[in-house]
Amino acid sequence: MTRPSDTTAVEVRGLVKHYGETRALDGVDLDVREGTVLGVLGPNGAGKTTLVRCLSTLVVPDAGTATVAGYDVVREPRALRRVIGLTGQYASVDEKLSGWENLYMIGRLLDLSRRDARRRADELLERFSLAEAAGRAVLTYSGGMRRRLDLAASMIGRPAVLYLDEPTTGLDPRSRNEVWDEITRLVADGATVLLTTQYMEEAERLAHELTVVDRGRVIAAGRVDELKAKVGGRTLQVRPVDPADLPAMARALADSGLDGIAGSTVVPEDGLLYVPILSDEQLTAVVGLLATRGFGITHIGTHLPSLDEVFLAITGEKSSPAAGATAGSSNDSSNDSSTGTSTVEEVTA
Template sequence: MSHAIWAEGLVKRFGSTTALAGVDLAVRPGTVFGLLGPNGAGKTTAVRVLATLLHPDAGHARVQGFDVVRQAHQVRQLIGLTGQYASVDETLTGVENLVMIGRLLDLSRPDARSRARQLLAEFHLTDAADRAAKTYSGGMRRRLDLAASLVGRPQVLFLDEPTTGLDPRSRNELWELVRGLVATGVTVLLTTQYLEEADQLADELAVVDHGQVIAGGTPEELKAKTGAQVLAVRPTDPTQLPIVLAALRELSGHEPALAQTTVTVSTADPELLPAVVRRLDDAGVQVGELALRSSSLDEVFLSLTGHRAEPSGAGPETTTGQRPSAGSGPQPTATAMGGTKS
C-alpha cells in the first residue's frame, strides 16, 4: 500500500458555502502529515470526510486502501479521532472513561481495564486515574482524550487542532506523545493553525485556504518556495528603531516589519547584510542582534495567502468553515473510532 490516506478532488458544500473545493491529499504510512490553514480553510471538514463522519459531494478518498464512503465500516475499524475539544465524560474517572471506550469496542471487561491502565501509564496519568475528569487540568484532559482515541489501537490517527488552548508545556508534552506514536508506525494527520507545531511535527504539509490546497511539500521545501531569507535587526537602544526601519526599507526596497524591538525584512540579495552593517555603523546604531535566517512557515504562509495565519488564541473552525457562535458550546466529535461496529 503506497499511501495510508489518499484523496482526490474532495468537494463538500454546506448550503451556499463550499468548505472543500477539490482537495487532493497523499499521506505516506508512518508519517505526520500536517494540514495548515486559518479558520474556515476547510481543515476540519476534510478530517470529517476522511473519518467517515461526512459524505463528500464529489471526489474520492481512501484510508488504508478502503473507500471512506463505500467501505466506511472498515475505515472506522482502523482509525482514531481526536477533535478540537476534549470530549471525555467529566463525571467519570480517567480509568472509567477509557474502560467505557474499550467496552464500546467489544473488549472484555478485564481487557478494557488492562488497556486503560496501560494507556494511563503511557500518558502519565496513573496518579489521576481514579479522579473524576472534571478535576483534570486542560493538558491532562487533552492527554486523556488522545488516550481514548488509541484504545482500539488505530493504524491512522486524525488530530484536529489537538493543542488548541494548551499552555506551552502541555503542548510540548503532546508533541512528544505524537512523535512516540509515529515511531510505532501510526500514521497521523494533524490539522493546526500553529505554524511552529507544523514545523516541529510534520514530515509533509499541505497549506489549505478557501477549501483548496494551495501548496504542499516538506516544511523546508515550503520555506524554500519564498526564494528569500529574512534579515533580523534589533538595536540595543529601542529609540533607534526608526533609523533601523529606514535603513532596511531603503537598502532592501521592501517594507520591513516591526515586532516588539526587532525589525525584519525578506531578501534574496546576499549583499544586503554587509550593506546594513555599514549603514548602521555610520549612523552610530549599536546592534544587539543581527541575523540572516531562512524564512519561517509564518512568512511562507503570508507569501502564499496574502495574510498571516490566525493568532494562537483564535477559535476553532466548524464544518461549515465558520467559528461557533457565542454560547454554542462544544461541537459533537467522535473521539475513539477504532473497531466500532457502525
C-alpha cells in the first residue's frame, strides 16, 4: 500500500469563476497531497462542480491559479488532460455500445495501442464486476452498473489525479460500497482523488482531509477529527448504577465550579448524563468529582459529533451536543443521504 506523500498534487490559489452575476467560486484555496483523497463538501450550489470543471479544464476560471500534477490548468490544458480522469454527476457512457466497447473506445482516444486498450478494458471490467456484462449494450445496464462503468472509463489512462463529482449519487447501498472499495484500491495504488459529495458517510470513510465550501468560498478545512473538535469537542456519557441518581449527579456538577464545564443534560429514557467536555483533563475532573460524591458508575463513554452535525454546524445550523448524542443513530438509519458515523470510546465498569 502506498503511503500518502507530502508532495502536493493539486494546488489552488484564489480561484474565481463568475456566471453572469453569480460568483460560483469566490477565491478558493485548497491543496491535495499525492496519494490522498480530499473530500469537498457543500450544499447544492456551493460551487463544488464548478471547482471540478475548472480543475479538469472544462471551464476557464476568471481569476486565480491552479496547478494539477505539475501542469497549469489554463496554460497547459492539453498536457493536463492526459494525466487526469473525471467522473461527473451523471454517467457519460454510450448506451448503444457494449461495456467493453465503451472502454476500448476511450482507451484508443487516449492513444493506447489496440493491444493495450483491449487489455485495459478487460482488466477494468473484471475489477468492477462487469465482466459478465461486458458484451451487453449499456442500455441494458442498471444504474449501479452504469456508474461503475463510468468510473472504470475515467481510469482507463491510469490518471495521476482523479476527480469524482458526487460519484455515488442515486446508487443503492451495495453499488455504493463497490464504488467506495474501488476508490480505496485506487488510492492504495498511488492515485490522488478529489471527491465532491453530500454523503457524510462517504466523506468520513474515504477522505484523508476535508474542505467545506459554501457560496463559492472555503469555510472550513482539515482532517475529520479536527473539524469535529472545532464543533464543541466531545460529549461525556455517564450511566449511574442507580438511574435515580441522575438528577443528583447533574446538581453536583452544576454546583462544583469545575473549570470549563458549561452544564449537563439528563436523559432519563437513556439512563445517561451527558456532559460537554473539551479536554481529557475535564473528563478526569468530572469522573473524579462524581466518584468522590459517592455515585456508583456502570458506564463511561465519549461521543464525538458526527460529520453530519459538523457540516450543519459549520454551515450555520448547529445541533446541541446532547441532541447529537441521543439522535445520531436514528438519523443515520432514516436518511441515507446524510449519514454520519460517530466516534465512540467506551469504558465499562
